[in-house]
Amino acid sequence: MPKRILMLAVLGLALQMCFPVCAQTLDKIRKSGVITLGYIDGAAPFSYADGNGQPQGYSVELCNAVAEGVAAQLKRQGLKVRWVKLTIQDRIEAVRSGKVDLECSTTTWTLTRQRLVDFSLVTFVDGGSMLVRSDADIARVADFDGKRIAVISGTTTERALRGALTRGMVKAAQRGFGKSLAREWGPEGIRVNLIGPVAMTPALVVAYKANPVLESRLVKRTPLQRVGDPATDIGPAAVFFASDLARFVAGQTLIVDGGGFMGL
Numbered sequence: 001m002p003k004r005i006l007m008l009a010v011l012g013l014a015l016q017m018c019f020p021v022c023a024q025t026l027d028k029i030r031k032s033g034v035i036t037l038g039y040i041d042g043a044a045p046f047s048y049a050d051g052n053g054q055p056q057g058y059s060v061e062l063c064n065a066v067a068e069g070v071a072a073q074l075k076r077q078g079l080k081v082r083w084v085k086l087t088i089q090d091r092i093e094a095v096r097s098g099k100v101d102l103e104c105s106t107t108t109w110t111l112t113r114q115r116l117v118d119f120s121l122v123t124f125v126d127g128g129s130m131l132v133r134s135d136a137d138i139a140r141v142a143d144f145d146g147k148r149i150a151v152i153s154g155t156t157t158e159r160a161l162r163g164a165l166t167r168g169m170v171k172a173a174q175r176g177f178g179k180s181l182a183r184e185w186g187p188e189g190i191r192v193n194l195i196g197p198v199a200m201t202p203a204l205v206v207a208y209k210a211n212p213v214l215e216s217r218l219v220k221r222t223p224l225q226r227v228g229d230p231a232t233d234i235g236p237a238a239v240f241f242a243s244d245l246a247r248f249v250a251g252q253t254l255i256v257d258g259g260g261f262m263g264l
Contacts, residue, residue, distance in 0.1 A: 025101055030074045037063045038086040038100035046124075047105040055083050055104075062123060063104035089154040092116055108156040111213075128157045141168045171196060175253045182251030191250045193241045198257035199228035224258035 029035050039047040039055040047057040064081070071079035086094050091107060094100045095117045106126075109119050130149075132138050138147075141164050151158045178194040185192055198218075204227070208215050219225055228234055237256045240246055 025098075026070070026074065029070060029079070029101065030076060033076060033078070034080045034082050035067050035070055035102070036082045036084060036100045037067065038084045038091060038094050038103040038105075039063075040086055040088060040091065040105040043105050049085070057104075059104040059106065059123065063102055066102060066120075088152055110156060128160060141165065145172070171253075171255070178253050179251040186250055191241075191246070193246065193249060193251070194253040195234065195237050195241070196253055196255040196257065197228060197230075197234045197237075198222075198260055199230045199234050201230065218260070222258040222260040226258060228256060228258060 037055075037060075039049075039057075039060055041047070041049045043057070043059075045057055046059040047055060050056045067079065067081050071077065084094070084100050086100070086103065086105070091103050091105065092113055095103050106124075107113070107119075109122075113119075130138075130144075138144065144165070145168075149161065151161055174194060174196060178192055182192040215227075218227060234256050237254055241249070241254070
């Protein structure tokens with residue numbers, strides 16, 4: 001799973017870089033004498049409710065420090081802190097709508113979310129992974145075929161997992177198609193093998209222009225740190241399958257992608 005950058009979701013409360021909405025939020029806090037903080041219960045050690053129902057955790061402590069800083073900046077002694085329990089599903093909307101001034105849990109920064117709310121500086125860097133029984137015969141995403149996976153809905157982990165499973169199903173379908181044709185046409189002396197490439201194509205060039213960060217993401221997750229060239233990287237694999245060197249090879253799918261999908 002990709003690493004996640006965890007931040008505090010803020011509606012204009014970056015104290016060093018205030019936009020017009022920041023002034024509005026601070027003015028509201030100054031007039032009311034209350035700063036409203038949101039937290040998610042059950043997200044220990046970042047945010048959770050203790051035995052007395054009081055918010056606790058790493059992110060909660062950071063937000064308490066922010067509240068103290070806001071009180072000092074506004075010269076508002078006795079600024080009250082009001083905590084509101086949120087959920088994974090409504091936390092972004094709570095900040096966007098002004099239900100809370102600051103959300104304090106494990107929200108991952110994404111470009112999509114940044115269109116709706118502001119974010120603080122990075123507070124924690126984490127990574128998603130799979131948790132299975134020690135005796136489970138599972139070593140890669142493809143091994144989860146037919147099994148149930150639990151994930152919290154509305155999170156970036158859910159989206160990343162769906163993407164990984166989808167890519168795995170596509171690769172599995174491709175391999176199955178190749179094997180089926182190889183069995184059908186093999187008796188006729190026709191060898192069928194497939195190539196699964198990741199290469200610089202006109203479609204990929206268009207995708208790069210539409211999403212400037214796509215290229216760096218694709219290269220970063222590829223062990224060879226580049227995207228394949230159709231002529232020099234993909235072509236030789238096709239030539240091999242068509243040559244006598246592969247005369248006894250049938251029903252195989254060769255993934256030529258620099259190692260990007262080796263976990264599937």
